[in-house]
Amino acid sequence: MITALIILALLALGFGLLLGYAALRFKVEGDPLVEQIDALLPQTQCGQCGYPGCRPYAEAIANGDEINKCPPGGEATIKNLADLMGVEAKPLHGGSTEPEVKKVAFIREDECIGCTKCIQACPVDAIVGATRQMHTVITSECTGCDLCVEPCPVDCIDMVPIKTGITNWRWDLNPIAIKQVD
Amino acid sequence: MSMESLFNRLKAGRLFSFPGGVKPPERKALSNQTAIAALPLPDKLFVSLKQHIGVEGKVQVKEGDKVLKGQVLTASPNPFAVPVHAPTSGTVTRIGLHAAAHPSGLPEQTIEITPDGLGQWTTLSPIPNYAQLPKMKIIEAICNAGISGMGGAGFPTHLKISSKKDVEFLIINGVECEPYITADDRLMREHAWQIRQGIDILVHLLNPGAVLIAIEENKPEAIDAMRVACKDQSRYLVCPIPTRYPAGGEKQLIQNLLDREVPRKGLPIDVGVIMQNVGTCYAIADAIFSGKPLIERVVTLTGESLQAPGNYWVPLGTPVYHLLNQAKYVSSLQQKKRIIMGGPMMGFTLHTDLAPVVKTSNCVLVPSDQAMPLPPDEQSCIRCAACADACPASLLPQQLYWHAKANELERAQDFNLFDCIECGACAYVCPSDIPLVHYYRRAKADIRIQEQEKQKSDKARQRFEARNARLEREAEERKAKHAEAAERRRQAMQQPADNPQDKIAAALARVQAKKQAAQPDAVPEANEDKVAAAIARAKAKREAQQAQTGEPAKASALADDPKKAQVASAIARAKAKREAQQAQTTETVESASPAASDDAEAAKKARVAAAVARAKAKRDAEKADDAPESDAQPAENAQIDDADAAKKARVAAAVAKAKAKRDAEKADDAPESDAQPAENAQIDDVDAAKKARVAAALAKAKAKRDAEKAASTTETNHQPDDITQVDDAEAAKRARVKAAVARAKAKKAQQQDDPS
Amino acid sequence: MTFKVASSPHQHAMRNTAGLMRLVIYCAVPGIVVQGYFFGWGILVQLILAVLTALVSEGVFLALRKRNFERALGDYSAVLTAILLAISIPPLAPWWIVVLGTFFAIVIVKQLYGGLGNNLFNPAMAAYVMLLISFPVQMTAWAPVQALTQFSVNLADAASVVFTGFTTDGYSLGQLQTNIDGVTLATPLDQVRTDLTLGLTYHESLQNEIFNHGMGIGWAWVNLAYLLGGLVLIKTRAINWHIPGAMLGTLAAIAAVMYATDASIYASPAFHLFSGAAMLGAFFIATDPVSAATSNKGRLVYGAGIGLWVYLIRTFGGYPDAVAFAVLIMNMAVPLIDYYLKPRVYGHWSKRR
Structure with missing residues (x-):
């Protein structure tokens, strides 16, 4: 009886030491969770999640907020976040299921009064212009966050869908005979 | 070895x-029996700008130009650009989008040439x-x-x-x-x-x-x-x-x-x-x-639906319909028109026969439905691995297929998706008729787009962080300035303002500044702000110099200069404050009154009051902004040794500006808070409250705009060149601004109406 | 005018899944005929029962899964599964054995895993093992070769036995299993196993009347017939040689080594190759593409694994034949094999020039 106990105790000790050693020896130096989450977010900085930017939302997720509050990221981002956080993917908060179309802001330049409001609103400094000078959007930098549309006093900013060109064509052969039968 | x-x-x-x-069955005998023949020229040639991997060059011709055969049409210093040439002599009839020889069928920039039939060569070297x-x-x-x-x-x-x-x-x-x-x-x-x-x-x-x-x-x-x-x-x-x-x-x-x-x-x-x-x-x-530049190539026109298959010398840009006509296309052999550019294994189907022949087009294949039946719908993969046996790159096509289909792009990459050369051998042998290559292409395109997006989001993150850092830095600098100014103010309060000379100087400066500020108003088409600013700057410069020369004693200079400026700004401040308060009180009164009486008159009054407040705020803001800023600038321009004094003056100016701004904000806040008590008082007449809010909002917008105007003035002060340039356009601009203001007003009013 | 737009390749080999399955079925015909010749009409009854059950259960379940069942039924995969199961079970086994087995194969092993292409295990073999474990008596009641039996069994008798347990003349299955001398006969593999446990040597065991010159009468012919069908399959490139080659090669090699070690207790390689389901398993069961390894190297390992397990279980295990178990065990190993034996992709070399 005593022997058995001793053996068990020794075994436990031995395995414990082994595990402890392994934990130290094979320690994985990973990115902090917030960084990982932030890397998955689309960085539109649009604030539609209720946080002022993507990183604050990443921090919020790390602290237990829902993962489905990012409309620009859409399903794909939710899925990635679910994988990372080890939770179930959920439908987008607010429930819009329409496929997200990438958009960029476009300033109708002859209507622009040069008020700089959109410049101040842009989270990524993608609008150039000076006071009373016409503004314009640097399309390649625009994240399509929508934040400049509201402040414009003359409503001269449109969100236009990014055009499909040969470089971002996704091999959508519309009439192709790919019908799933199984 | x-x-x-x-x-x-x-x-x-x-x-x-x-x-x-x-x-696969070769079927080459269809087209290799006859010698390469020439074709008559088509009525139009469509020369795509980009016919290779890389970038397109810049167009060197314009619509209506006459071009000679072999004349260069595009050029670029980029090493990845390859020029295109006119395939024959003729006229450039259009430069624009035209169906491209690309599987997507998306249009690309194309130069349309109408041949003159002469085939006149440009000088060749x-x-x-x-x-x-x-x-x-x-x-x-x-x-x-x-x-x-x-x-x-x-x-x-x-x-x-x-x-x-x-x-x-x-x-x-x-x-x-x-x-x-x-x-x-x-x-x-x-x-x-x-x-x-x-x-x-x-x-x-x-x-x-x-x-x-x-x-x-x-x-x-x-x-x-x-x-x-x-x-x-x-x-x-x-x-x-x-x-x-x-x-x-x-x-x-x-x-x-x-x-x-x-x-x-x-x-x-x-x-x-x-x-x-x-x-x-x-x-x-x-x-x-x-x-001779590359302007024509051998193209195999073949397929069971052509009566005259064979190889032809085809000028680049020849539209496919012309080729089909020449090779005698028999439409009855195809249920639906199917034109393949390239071979049956790697070629792509065209969306339209307007697409032109390009440098890489080696074949136009028009098979009959009988010879090349349309693939049936895909069935389940039975994992027979016939695809793996056929793959020349030793990939595992069915694994790639599973992952590509499930959109597991990373797993697909683990199976070396990008080593796939899209030869089509796997899909050729697939007994379940799965369009494997299509799945891979989609997955590849998705991965590429994802990578682009990743890069973009990284850049966005950097820009966002840079912006945040900048804003934070600015806020901190502002705070530091405030603290410094507060310290100065406190010191100034402790020192009795017993120097009458200073006061007089300040008063003089004020009067002058006022006079000068009023002057440009008389000039109808001039830029009031800028001119006023310029004058104020000049004045202030003179004053600053005066102040300098007038106070030889170094010790006192340190104390006096800033003091003067301080006093001046303090007065300006006081005025602004008083006026803002006035505006506030009028607003209060006015906006409170409609709470009692619900007629339109109240609203009107509120608007009038707002206008008054606006005007005042504007004037104050301008004054407050212009004067101190211009003080600071000339101080620099004059290269006065006493940097300390200049700095102090600047600090003081900043304080004055901040004050003015705060006052303006106060003016903003006031009507807002007025509306609230009205609500608190639970007055039924929501309409009146709304009107008051509209008025307040208008006032706010105005005040903000004015503040911005003032800010812009200071900005443009730094760029005197601009001023002269801009002056001419000023009238038009002002009209536009007016229109914009009207629009803004309309928008605000609409927004405010909407919620109710 | 709209154009027909499709993704390359536009040309396709004229071979589809249904054709492939049909080819496998045709190639199994010689074996089935020989089996029928030696073991009587029962096999035909079993085939009909199995195919009907398979088609009905596949159709019903595809309909329940809201899939296009007409098309899927046309791919012959269910028919092939049914045939493989029907020829694996004793020809005179009760009707419910084959019905239950086929249902299990189609519904549980195949459809519940997601249908054709998604099943982890070979449906026919999983069903066979299920039956063998659940109903050992019925599943081992192989009637002896017709030539040795006391009674001749015609088609009506066979059907009657399958459905009622008795021939039209009233003989029971048990009686049918006895030989002219009234001794119950087993399969050669059973016989050798039993004899070895009784302390007889391998050669003594071969003296039994079911063996004819060292081979089980009938069984050797059945295996030869399947070998023929299998060679046709390889010739027509319906299957690769790797799996059957590795399986039979391993089986023969181990048997040879063991036979050389002690010929008195270990059976000869020829005995192993031409007994039981060796050839059927090698060419028709282990090569089921869905549940087999996919790369050629993987196929070799997979086949060799099956050969190894067949020998081990036959020789040391508790069952006389082992193809079904061996195939299932290696089915489980397939993901592992596929993972570790990925072919080297073009251009992915380390130190080579």
Whole structure:
């Protein structure tokens, strides 16, 4: 009886030491969770999640907020976040299921009064212009966050869908005979 | 294996092999029976700007221009750009989007040329004595001739042959393994000598250890012709290759001949090989010996739906419908029009027959439905692995398929999706008719787009962080300034303002500033703000100088200068404050009153009051802004030694500005808070409250705009050049601003109405 | 005018899944005929029962899964599964054995895993093992070769036995299993196993009347017939040689080594190759593409694994034949094999030039 106990105790000790050693020896130096989450977010900085930017939302997720509050990221981002956080993917908060179309802001330049409001609103400094000078959007930098549309006093900013060109064509052969039968 | 033993091995006719591959029915006899023929010119030619891998050049012609045959149409300093040329003489009738020879069917920039039928050549500059010229000249000539790979991908030839590495083998690809296509076959049979000349040029440029001319065994005539053309060269070796698709793939051909594998993400040159298509060699010889740019190529028109299949010299830009008409297309043999550009294994279907022939178009295939039935719907994968057996890259196509279908892009990449050459062998053998290659292409496109988005989001993050850092820094600087100013103010309060001179000076400055501020108002079309600012600046400068000279004692200068400025600004501040307060009180009164009486008059009054407040706020803001800013500037301009004093003055100015702003904000806040008590008082008349809010909002907008105006003035002060430029446009601009204001008002009003 | 737009390749080999399955079925015909010749009409009854059950259950379940069942039924995969199961079970086994087995194969092993292409295990073999474990008596009641039996069994008798347990003349299955001398006969593999446990040597066991010159009468012919069919399959490239080659090669090699070690207790390689379901398993069961390894190297390992397990279980295990178990065990190993034996992709070399 005593022997058995001793053996068990020794075994436990031995395995414990082994595990402890392994934990130290094979320690994985990973990115902090917030960084990982932030890397998955689309960085539109649009604030539609209720946080002022993507990183604050990443921090919020790390602290237990829902993962489905990012409309620009859409399903794909939710899925990635679910994988990372080890939770179930959920439908987008607010429930819009329409496929997200990438958009960029476009300033109708002859209507622009040069008020700089959109410049101040842009989270990524993608609008150039000076006071009373016409503004314009640097399309390649625009994240399509929508934040400049509201402040414009003359409503001269449109969100236009990014055009499909040969470089971002996704091999959508519309009439192709790919019908799933199984 | 060493180069020499490899060469001897090949000379003995011993090849290596490559894994996988398929043997589809060849059907080359349809088109290789007749010599390459010429076609009549089409009524329109559509020259795509970009016909190769890389970037397009800038258009050098405009609509309506007359162009000559061979005239260059685009140019670019970018090394990845290859020019395009006019295929014949005629008129440029349009430059714009036109259906492209691309699987997407998306339009691309295209120059439309209406031929005049004369075929008048531009001046050509052949360099038959190329061996005497520096190599760079030859490469330049090849680039200027617009030559890019004519086998399939269309990689710019001049880049390929500019390699600095040692070339052991130059492989000339005449394999043409795709069924149906016979363009290279006929070219080799009929123009072996010119191909040989092209090879000579390449040999001169690259100095390879040996030249291997690979031709599939099913083209005995071409093999013979090339052997005859190259018989005097011991280092040129014609290598017949067993017929198996895709033996003509660059990587497969290298493996087949040399048992070398191009490393992933590498190039053939990494294993000492450069490969050129026979068509490219022909074009190079054309460019060097005749000076002719690449403006036409051999295209195989074939398929069971054509009555006159064969090979034709086709000017680049010829629309496909013209080719079909010439080759006598029989539409009854196709249920739905199906035109394949390229071969049956890797070609793509066209969305429209308006698409033109480009440099990489080697075949236009119009099969009958009987000869090439449309694939049935895909069935479940039975994991038979026939695809894996057929894959020349030794991939596991069915694993790729599972992951691509499930959109598990990372897993697909783990299975080396990007090593897929899209040869189509897997989909060819698939018993379940799964369009495997299509799945891979989609997955690849998705991965590329994802990567682009990742890059973009990283950049966005950087920009966002940079912006945040900037804002934070600015906020901190502001805070520091505030603290400093507060400290100064406190000191100033402690010191009794017993210097009457200062006061007088301040008063004088004020009066002057006022007068000058009022002056520009009289000038109708001038830029009030700017002029006023300029004048104020001048004045302030003078004053600053006066102050300097007037106070010789250094000790007192330190104390006095800032004091003066301080006092001036303090007064300005006080005024602004008082006025803002006035505005506030009027607002309060006015906006409170409509709470009692609900008629429109109240609203009107509120508006009037707001206008008054606005005007005042504007004036104050301007004054507050202009004066101190301009104080600071001249101080700098005059290069006064006493930097300390200048700094202090600036600080004071900033404080004044901040004050003015705060006051303006207060003016803003006031009506807002007024509206609230009205609500708190639970007055039923929501309408009146709303009106009050509208008025308040208007006032706010105005005040804000004015503040901005003032800010802009200070900004433009830094750029005197701009002022003069802008002055002329001022009137128009002002009209526009007015319109914009009206629009803004309308918007605000609408917004405020909406919620109710 | 709209154009027909499709993704390359536009040309396709004229071979589809249904054709492939049909080819496998045709190639099994010689074996089935020989089996029928030696073991009577029962096999035909079993085949009909199995195929009907398979089609009905596949159709019903595809309909329940809201899939296009007409198309899926046309791919012959269910028919092939049914045939493989029907020829694996004793020809005179009760009707419910084959019905239950086929249902299990189609519904549980195949459809519940997601249908054709998604099943982890070979449906026919999983069903066979299920039956063998659940109903050992019925599943081992192989009637002896017709030539040795006391009674001749015609088609009506066979059907009657299958459905009622008795022939039209009233003989029971048990009676049918006895030989002319009234001794119950087993299969050769059973016989050798039993004899070895009784302390007889391998050669003594072969003296039994079911063996004819060292081979089980009938069984050797059946195996030869399947070998013929299998060679046709390889010739027509319906299957690769790797799996059957590795399986039979391994089986023969181990048997040879063991036979050489001690011929008195270990059976000869020829005995192993031509007994039981060796050939059927090698060419028709182990090569089921869905549940087999996919790369050629993997196929070799997979086949060799099956051969190894067949020998081990036959020789040391508790069951006389082992193809079904061996196939299932290696089915489980397939993901592992596929993972570790990925072919080297073009251009992914480390130190080679």
